[in-house]
Amino acid sequence: MIVHVKLFASARERAGADQLELDLPINADLFELRKILNDQYPCFREMTGRWAVNLEFVPESTRVGAVDEIAWIPPISGG
Amino acid sequence: MIVHVKLFASARERAGADQLELDLPINADLFELRKILNDQYPCFREMTGRWAVNLEFVPESTRVGAVDEIAWIPPISGG
Amino acid sequence: MFLITNLTIDIASILSTAHREDGAVATFMGTVRDHSGGRSVTALQYSVYAPMALKSFEQIADEVKAKWGVTHLSIVHRFGRLKVGEISVAVTAGSPHRREALAACAYAIDRIKTISPIWKKEFYNDLEGIWVEGCDASPRENAHVHAY
Amino acid sequence: MFLITNLTIDIASILSTAHREDGAVATFMGTVRDHSGGRSVTALQYSVYAPMALKSFEQIADEVKAKWGVTHLSIVHRFGRLKVGEISVAVTAGSPHRREALAACAYAIDRIKTISPIWKKEFYNDLEGIWVEGCDASPRENAHVHAY
Numbered sequence: 001m002i003v004h005v006k007l008f009a010s011a012r013e014r015a016g017a018d019q020l021e022l023d024l025p026i027n028a029d030l031f032e033l034r035k036i037l038n039d040q041y042p043c044f045r046e047m048t049g050r051w052a053v054n055l056e057f058v059p060e061s062t063r064v065g066a067v068d069e070i071a072w073i074p075p076i077s078g079g
Numbered sequence: 080m081i082v083h084v085k086l087f088a089s090a091r092e093r094a095g096a097d098q099l100e101l102d103l104p105i106n107a108d109l110f111e112l113r114k115i116l117n118d119q120y121p122c123f124r125e126m127t128g129r130w131a132v133n134l135e136f137v138p139e140s141t142r143v144g145a146v147d148e149i150a151w152i153p154p155i156s157g158g
Numbered sequence: 159m160f161l162i163t164n165l166t167i168d169i170a171s172i173l174s175t176a177h178r179e180d181g182a183v184a185t186f187m188g189t190v191r192d193h194s195g196g197r198s199v200t201a202l203q204y205s206v207y208a209p210m211a212l213k214s215f216e217q218i219a220d221e222v223k224a225k226w227g228v229t230h231l232s233i234v235h236r237f238g239r240l241k242v243g244e245i246s247v248a249v250t251a252g253s254p255h256r257r258e259a260l261a262a263c264a265y266a267i268d269r270i271k272t273i274s275p276i277w278k279k280e281f282y283n284d285l286e287g288i289w290v291e292g293c294d295a296s297p298r299e300n301a302h303v304h305a306y
Numbered sequence: 307m308f309l310i311t312n313l314t315i316d317i318a319s320i321l322s323t324a325h326r327e328d329g330a331v332a333t334f335m336g337t338v339r340d341h342s343g344g345r346s347v348t349a350l351q352y353s354v355y356a357p358m359a360l361k362s363f364e365q366i367a368d369e370v371k372a373k374w375g376v377t378h379l380s381i382v383h384r385f386g387r388l389k390v391g392e393i394s395v396a397v398t399a400g401s402p403h404r405r406e407a408l409a410a411c412a413y414a415i416d417r418i419k420t421i422s423p424i425w426k427k428e429f430y431n432d433l434e435g436i437w438v439e440g441c442d443a444s445p446r447e448n449a450h451v452h453a454y
Contacts, residue, residue: 079418
């Protein structure tokens with residue numbers, strides 16, 4: 001299945017894109033997504049951050065589907 | 080010696096004056112001033128408050144003179 | 159800035175005097191509530207011993223700067239008659255850090271209520287008005303209560 | 307009011323939306339400092355994941371209302387490029403009581419810095435600009451850190 005990962009700030013600049021398209025196995029979780037991301041975009045290997053799905057922070061064990069809004073959240077610095 | 084006592088808020092309304100003039104013995108302290116005040120203005124007997132001399136809160140043992148600015152400070156409620 | 163005024167407190171102009179280069183500006187505003195002790199309040203009147211109140215504001219600013227290293231503290235207090243919703247007091251603190259700015263505001267307003275010679279009279283629908291009797295702590299007690 | 311805007315934050319208009327009948331209104335403003343980590347800062351750029359940030363503001367308001375019973379909380383955050391001295395964030399809390407209003411402001415700004423997906427890039431005199439890496443706590447850790 002095709003999923004899209006939204007990128008922001010340092011991650012967006014390093015990847016050179018607002019979002020990335022990935023082909024994941026059905027029922028994949030964010031841990032598997034991260035592995036595929038690291039393989040296809042080596043710049044991700046060193047990145048720290050959190051996952052958000054449908055506007056909520058979620059653990060890496062969360063399974064994702066094609067309709068979910070998936071975002072990679074680098075360390076935040078608002079305020 | 081003649082001293083003046085500034086009054087505010089409830090004390091001012093009860094005494095019906097912005098300030099009171101009192102004749103005190105030389106070297107009197109605020110404790111003696113209060114006794115004379117209570118004698119001459121019975122409405123003071125029930126009043127709680129603090130003394131200020133020259134814009135500072137002071138204890139009742141403070142001696143006052145004719146040049147001091149003496150004020151009776153009822154319980155405050157600013158803010 | 160330390161000010162006692164019978165004019166409407168203009169919070170925007172007060173904030174324009176804060177040192178915005180500091181990074182953190184905290185403000186506390188007290189406003190006239192429409193009720194007090196279960197009764198409906200129609201208006202307030204503040205009476206002030208102005209020279210002593212201004213001196214107390216300066217003292218509070220000195221305390222705040224010593225305790226939290228804030229770079230800026232302003233206190234503005236109204237006197238005279240106020241309507242419901244009007245600002246009675248505005249405290250503004252500027253600091254490099256947010257915790258200090260907020261703590262300075264909290265401390266300053268507590269101190270105003272303890273040492274600044276200001277009195278509030280509440281007016282109700284059907285009554286003459288009553289002077290609110292608040293803090294009557296001795297200066298020595300204050301020093302202990304506020305030594306945090 | 308929850309707002310993410312690229313326009314100058316107008317603190318007077320934000321305060322006009324606060325419930326002044328409440329008695330206590332506290333505000334915290336973060337402004338752009340002219341230095342960071344010993345370096346001179348010339349400008350900032352904020353980037354925001356807007357729908358998630360707005361959702362986080364609503365969550366923070368719910369938490370604040372549950373914890374302190376404040377009646378009003380507004381959060382406004384800038385995005386885009388800011389000059390030194392400009393307001394980046396403004397939090398306003400209205401409450402019947404001063405301690406709650408100030409505590410709500412302090413809590414809300416801490417939470418924004420922990421859960422709101424907003425990023426700051428600092429520009430210096432001679433450099434391209436660097437994304438500031440701040441909070442990376444997991445949501446579960448947050449819950450503990452902020453359970454005060």
